[in-house]
Amino acid sequence: xxxxxxxxxxxxxxxxxxxxxxxxxxxxxxxxxxxxxxxxxxxxxxxxxxxxxxxxxxxxxxxxxxxxxxxxxxxxxxxxxxxxxxxxxxxxxxxxxxxxx
Numbered sequence: 325x326x327x328x329x330x331x332x333x334x335x336x337x338x339x340x341x342x343x344x345x346x347x348x349x350x351x352x353x354x355x356x357x358x359x360x361x362x363x364x365x366x367x368x369x370x371x372x373x374x375x376x377x378x379x380x381x382x383x384x385x386x387x388x389x390x391x392x393x394x395x396x397x398x399x400x401x402x403x404x405x406x407x408x409x410x411x412x413x414x415x416x417x418x419x420x421x422x423x424x425x
Contacts, residue, residue, distance in 0.1 A: 350393035356403050356423075364423035367401040371419045381415070388418050396422035 370392045374384035389406065396404045401422035409415055 349390055350397055352402060353393040353397050354403050356405055356425075358405050361403060361405055361421075361423045361425060364403060364425035367396065367422040367424055368399050369419065369421050370395050370399075370404075371417060373417050374415060377414075385415055385418065389420075392418060392420050396420065400424060 372388045372392055372395075374381065374388045376384035376387075392406075393404055399422055401424050403423045403425045404420045405423070406418065406420045
């Protein structure tokens, strides 16, 4: 009985993750540079903190950027411009500006 419960719990957890935009990515949103959005309409600024560090830092940054993209899409944007990150720098906050182009 206990093993059935654990299997059902695992399936439910995986099903919840399958629709998480942080894991699956976001369609309808493109990344751009600041000079590419000169003629676009500003929508909003979005900030988020990666939730994992250390050996999982890169995955945490990808996840956080995807959640920012999802927030931008939900706000009506179709383009995001992320602040540049210096190579090798520790990323403790991610900022993007969302635009509708």
